[in-house]
Amino acid sequence: MDITERELKYLGLLSKQFPNAATAASEIINLQAILNLPKGTEHFLADIHGEYEAFIHVLKNASGTIRVKVETLFLGQIREQELRQLCTLIYYPKESLERLSQQELISRDWYKVTLNQLIKVLQRVSEKYTRSKVRKALPPQYSYVTQELTHEDSMNPKKSAYIGAILDSIIDTGQADDFIIAICETIQRLAIDRLHIVGDVFDRGPGAQFIMDKLLTYHNVDVQWGNHDMLxxxxxxxxxxxxxxxxxxxxxxxxxxxxxxxxxxxxxxxxxxxxxxxxxxxxxxxxxxxxxxxxxxxxxxxxxxxxxxxxxxxxxxxxxxxxxxxxxxxxxxxxxxxxxxxxxxxxxxxxxxxxxxxxxxxxxxxxxxxxxxxxxxxxxxxxxxxxxxxHSEKLLRHINFLYKKGGMYLTYNHNLLFHASVPLNEDKTFRKVRVGKKMYTGKAMMDRVDEFVRLAHWSSADQPEHKEAIDYMWYLWCGPDSPLFDKSAMTTFERYFIAEKETHHEEKGFYYVYRTEKEVCDMILEEFGLTSSESHIINGHVPVREVKGEHPVQAGGKIMLIDGGFSRAYQSSTGIAGYTLIFNSQGLHLVKHEPFSSTKEAIEHMEDISSTSVVKAYSTDRILVRDTDQGLILEDQIEELKKLLYAYRHGLIKERA
Structure with missing residues (x-):
């Protein structure tokens, strides 16, 4: 193996983290093992529009993923009422415990049965992760106890007494409620590995600020800016x-x-x-x-x-x-x-x-x-x-988060995520869009828009493009060639002041006309470097009107539209309450949701959002970490560690204790 002088300098820096051959080899073994785990579950939501309660519920139940796991584990073993109670407990542990306590339904036996059930659910949602990752997700005060419970077999007679003693101690010390809350929150966290928000957190609904507060504390999230966010x-x-x-x-x-x-x-x-x-x-x-x-x-x-x-x-x-x-x-x-x-x-x-x-x-x-x-x-x-x-401290904190975690688009695990469009011409070629002083098309246009938006926020007022970038943020809201809008005009004045509907019409750009064609979607995906047959475009922005026969999957399955009416303002015209998307190791799973009543109803009557599977695009083989973007990063790290191991063994770098 030939190692250049430049590589040797880098390996010298790497040796500070892995000071000898044994630590480097150990990390190689660890990373190789991770590559063969199933990929983590991704959760896609778009056009939330301030609907805080519905958003939080969909987040808590992972678009029905947790309910499916609970049913798989316990269906036929417990009654439907008990199954609903267990799911509600997982979604709203603190509130559920208070309600059950008021109804005098909690006993020592209830604690033992419930704790055993929750441990089984936790085992199921954590099975695709390393012990190290699960340990980091656990609340520190219960980390050791939870690890013992999740990695021991209660059916083993040699261990059942040991596990029983742990559960008895949790109950006797008065920690059962806190422990249940901690386990339920960990189940929610491990059910989803990464959350994608495909635009439009703000406007219409009453709780955009609560949604942003939740996103600020979420363990792994990215945002693709929508036109309402840009506003x-x-x-x-x-x-x-x-x-x-x-x-x-x-x-x-x-x-x-x-x-x-x-x-x-x-x-x-x-x-x-x-x-x-x-x-x-x-x-x-x-x-x-x-x-x-x-x-x-x-x-x-x-x-x-x-x-x-x-x-x-x-x-x-x-x-x-x-x-x-x-x-x-x-x-x-x-x-x-x-x-x-x-x-x-x-x-x-x-x-x-x-x-x-x-x-x-x-x-x-x-x-x-x-x-x-x-x-x-x-x-x-x-x-x-x-x-x-x-000068709103909270608003500035939320907007800074959008800049930190957001962007115009994202390519991730063979999928292309953007809120609205990539502007096209009538002949299906990429439309030239002016951003600043120059014209751009396709990916270069999206990259330049992203850069321009950041100039408005981070550059100083005396920089040449600063004021121009600030003006352009309004254009992104309503400009005809804006990739966040892409319509002929925003007819706000006409809608307020003119009765004739013909004046309210906003002609959609050619992207919306041609995105139903597989060849056009393939062209766009290729423009962003995605050539896999498993690649998809994931969009929001324009609600899918199911009542009019519209379908969220188009272009032969190459594009998935997940704005189905999360906002109550749209639900009369869409007929549903939104689509969300799950991408796990088995493939893509598009879920349709019925309107959510309220958090209070969900807790008191143990009512989940009624969700229906619309599309299940199963992968022929289970998708592993090695098949993901993270897998490529880990493989690069393995190659560098192998070089470090070689350097140690050939005396190019001295080992340290």
Whole structure:
């Protein structure tokens, strides 16, 4: 074996971690063994849109994976009611113990039976991991005891008394409840090896802040940015138009709790402006959608939200004009509509030359001679709101997490994950997209967009592209060539002010037309370096409307669409409550979910989300760690360790004790 001088320097550094031949050989043996374990389970979710309770439940039950394991272990041995109780205990251990205690259903025998059942479930979910990895997942205070219980056979008469004594001690010392909670949380953790969030944590639902809190503490997670995430990221780096959009959507869905309680955004300046300017305006087109509201609002509160909604919408249109005027390369002049309003007859003439009646003609803050100028009061509100966004400690922590763990796309274990699209031309070639001063296509475009978004956050204000990057974050929200949007226009104004549905249409880009074709998906996968027959595109963004016969698996199985309506706002049109995807050592498993009632119902009535397997794409052979991206990394490490072993044995590097 030839070792270059440069390699020898690297091996010298490696020898600090493995100081002799014995430690290097031991690590080689360990890594070789890991390569032959089954791959860990990946969990894919998209378009959560603030639906915190449903998200947490799907996370806790691993999209039904835990229920399947419990059924495999105990079906036919325990009654359905007991099986449901055990699953609910695993998902919500603390709350379940409190409920069972209040109902006086907990006894010494119950503890012993339940502890034995939980240990068996823990053994099942940990069987594909090394002991070292399982040990690290265990709560430190119970690590030794849990290892003893999970690695001993209770059916062995020589060991049954030993295990029984351990369980008796746990109960006698009053630690049974804490131990059960610890075991249940470990089962949840080991059921999923890696979580993928394929975009859109924010907007619509009431709990984006709680979802982000959970993701911050999750053991292994990545995020592919969605257009709604980009809106909040843009607001946090100083894009006022993005901020106005985020506030408008929150008001549209009566979701002030995320803004005020979640992130401490002071909404009083906007409320004052709305009352002063629109105090006598019914603002009917701006009445909030209360279906998703987490609170009960009285009539006055609803009216005020409608007024605030209209106030921020008008501000948004003015702020967007500033970017459109500043960036003619965006070619979005057709989105400037305020100057097209005909005050005399209450109509508007759109860029296509057609004239429509307006549903609302009260525009007290729009100057006919300078329609896009903010009034002094509006400008003051924008400044105060921006200060709140940019100084919200919790929001900044969450956005920093999105930058740290997120990106425009991810290639992982032969799959390509991105939220919305890779823009295409009508002839199915990659569309040229301007990012900054240059045009890019395909993977290079996605990489440049990713870089540009990071420039807005991390670069200093005096860097040449900093302000341009901040503006571009708004374009990513609604620009025609944005890979996070990819539609002809976002018709926000038309939806509020014009009754005719034809004006609300947003023509989808050619990616959405051609992604049903296997050849196009293969072309995109190859562009990102994925040529395996087992490769897939995994998308969110556009809800799959099952009620209209749409299917989440298209292009001969090459693309999987997992936005099926997690958000309650979509469930009437999709007919379901979302798709999630599981990728384990046996293959891909697409799961369809019915609407989730509430955490309270799940605990009190032991109700799980009703989930149905839509597609099971089994692999011909069980997928091992050696078949994954992590396997490639481990094989590289093994080769380097073999070189180190050679260097030790041939005296190129001296061994240390």
């Amino acid at each position: 909040w990221m843009g607001a946090t780096v100083g894009n006022a138009a993005s901020m106005a959009n985020a506030i408008r959507i929150a008001l549209r869905y009566a979701n002030l709790s995320t803004l005020e309680s979640g992130y401490g955004i002071n909404m009083l300046p906007l409320a004052r402006l709305a009352m002063e300017v629109y105090g006598k305006d019914p603002c009917k087109p701006f009445a909030p959608k209360l279906g998703d509201a987490d609170e009960t609002y009285d009539e006055k509160s609803i009216q005020l939200m409608g007024q605030m909604h209209k106030a921020i919408a008008i501000i948004q249109f003015k702020l967007e004009h500033q970017i459109i005027a500043r960036r003619p390369e965006y070619k979005m002049e057709d989105r400037d509509l305020l100057h097209r309003i005909n005050r005399e007859d209450g109509t508007i003439t759109l860029p296509n030359g057609k004239t429509y009646a307006l549903k609302d003609t009260f525009f007290p803050t729009i100057d006919p001679n300078d329609p896009y100028k903010l009034t002094d009061a509006e400008a003051d509100v924008v400044d105060k709101l921006m200060h709140s966004f940019r």
